Amino acid sequence: MTLIGKTALITGSTTGIGKETAQLFAYAGAEVIVSGRDTDRGTAVVEDIMRTGGRARFVAVELTDLGSLRALADAAGAVDVLVNNAGVQPLAPTVAQDADGFDNAVAVNLRAPYFLTAAIAPKMIARESGSIVNISSMTATVAMPGFSVYSATKAALESLTRTWAAEFGPAGVRVNAVSPGSTRTETVLTAVAEVLGEGGEKQLAGLSLLGRMAEPREIAEVILFLAGESSSYLTGAVIAADAGRTAA
Template sequence: MELTGKTALVTGATGGIGGATARQLAANGAQVVASGRDPGRGAQLVTAITEAGGRARFIPADLTDIDSLRRLADATGDVDILINNAALFPVAPTTAQDVAAFDQAVAANVRAPYFLTAALAPAMAARGTGSIVNVSTMAARIGMPGLSTYSATKAALESLTRTWAAEFSPAGVRVNTVAPGPTRTDMVMHTMGEDGAAQVAGTTLLRRLASPEEIADVIVFLATDRASYITGATLSADAGRTAV
């Protein structure tokens, strides 16, 4: 197992892409620190991982709260892999976007990965190795009505990927982004509904939704040494939607 001896922190790990990523990292030998807001779902994830022979623990955190974020960083300790996956997904026309939801999305989608990376990346750099994977979206690069706040925060995260690569990669820490297309997660299905999600999926070249596991495969690849020459990149996993 290629990640044996590695410790990985996954935010937003209690479902969807985060949960699938946590399970796959553990299956590849990593000791997983899973974080999210729901202790019950966190306990279920840890049980699933340990029953499959992996190692995991759960740390509850609300990443819109900077003090909670700092407690998470302190409780996690040194990591080899950081997956910045947690996000809020507000959907509203620009003229109807309320300030509170806007601020919460910026806090979760930009401020949280920013200060979590700032807390954890220096120790990776001191050891001369590490991998940070940020989870974005195809909506960061194409205009989609109703997603102005979400797409802007994720475009900011992709920009941070390039800056962090410039800052940390000379010390051996790779920083990359995975930009998924429409994926069958609880968040997407709750927000968009079956019909809305199917409509977006129909705009991709493969004409279907991704499974969380398909996106997790790409994230885990970037976390391993198989991606040892990749840094500062945004890897699209969107069934060709942004390619044509």
């Protein structure tokens, strides 16, 4: 798998799946634009990539601010691959969900990828090539108590994936999504502990057909597949990288 000569912008790439994706893309030859709120973490990811001979730069962004999103798009310039990975995961029963948390999740998980894509896509369309990968979640399909807002935003992102594929496809721009299952990231492990308590990680792992949680690198490999030419005839698809959780 190669991304030599390509430029990739990955949101939320200072930790977890996004960080692994940035490192994998750089290894595959891409120039990676790392983005997130935490400058220290972002700088550390860039330094790690450059230490191994890769090319990367960091652009700070506040995803709830449309002006900051426009600035990110301007700083990124013409990119070949956009990965809408950043997200927040509010956890609360519907009857206890506060409006601020709801609005923040919609702003980060749905509005931000919408308007960032709207800003990035025109240059892809002009070049008649490009790949956009949206990171969804198995909770868009599998009902989990306490995840009402998060799952709704991810389901909406999957819907946008199909719509954008229809809109951009005639210009040669592909749009797909990855729907990860339970993945061993700091965010997920914290949520599991909060919702399921002690033993929750083992309980969640046991729900998959492989009996374990994913490592972030395993999800990054699927994202790389969708970003590159190996998936050249794939658009409008949602790939379930969930060890069969949504299949059985």
